[in-house]
Amino acid sequence: MARKRKGRDISGWLVVDKPAGMTSTSVVNKVRWALQARKAGHAGTLDPEATGVLAVALGEATKTVPYITDALKAYVFTVRLGQATNTDDAEGEVIAASDARPDDAKIKEALQPFLGEIMQVPPKFSAVKVDGQRAYKLARDGEDVDLAARPLWVEELVLADRPDADHVVLEMTCGKGGYVRSIARDLGQALGCQGHVKSLRRIWSGPFDAEDGLSIEQIDEMAHSPDLDSYLRPLEEGLADLPELKCTPEGAARLRNGNPGMVLAADVDYGDEAWASLDGQAVAVGIYKAGELHPSRVFVHTH
CATH class of the missing domain: 3.30.2350.10 (Pseudouridine synthase)
Incomplete structure (x- = not known):
């Protein structure tokens, strides 16, 4: 039987302004340690010498990583x-x-x-x-x-x-x-x-901006305290590029069990990828077909 990883069941995004000389994996490990989180991952590797926004997903937010990885990103580089x-x-x-x-x-x-x-x-x-x-x-x-x-x-x-x-300084999206x-x-x-x-900085990635990111020093200072929790952003921000569909409590219950669930009509076409929400919380991501969302990822909320 696999050992259960220790740590807190927390979900959301922490935006980090990565310093030069640190790998993306090291940043994720630092965030996981500071928040005592059970599960963490990042959306889009930065080279060790590069700086800028590195969005770290925690818990259920790791299921939204592909959508940030696929999103547009902007760089300024020399x-x-x-x-x-x-x-x-x-x-x-x-x-x-x-x-x-x-x-x-x-x-x-x-x-x-x-x-x-x-x-x-x-x-x-x-x-x-x-x-x-x-x-x-x-x-x-x-x-x-x-x-x-x-x-x-x-x-x-x-x-x-x-x-x-x-030298030339370029900006690229x-x-x-x-x-x-x-x-x-x-x-x-x-x-x-x-x-x-010569130098590279990622200034934004999807909905996340480097100027909103925490430094490694700030993360160290707030480690293991509620102060750091207050910087967590909801996992739903990782779904910003997908259309949102509201669902009923009955539809949400079906979706949470991995079954197609009824969603309220919105501006989506048959076969579009979308996410369903109940009271603002993400329930599932899936494919919209004739009034129902067919789930591919289901979110488990612990609170």
């Missing part, structure tokens, strides 16, 4: 022109250099092909799996990793600042699975001058 590195960021070794420095007009022009649905090759030093192994492990062992291009939706990519000839390091690498190649990411 590209160092004139150097390519083997990791596509400042942590790696310089593998190519150039004295060319394009002007702002050329940079703006070069950004255009990166908009919309693009195909992007992940960095060799990434967590993408190749034959069951992480690409970064193979790359560290000196193997030549050949990664397949994958689709990425880029909503916006603009030149925000040009501090000096060697994109969908799931984007690698900012690949954008910097590919932009440098398109400009004929090479490039890598």
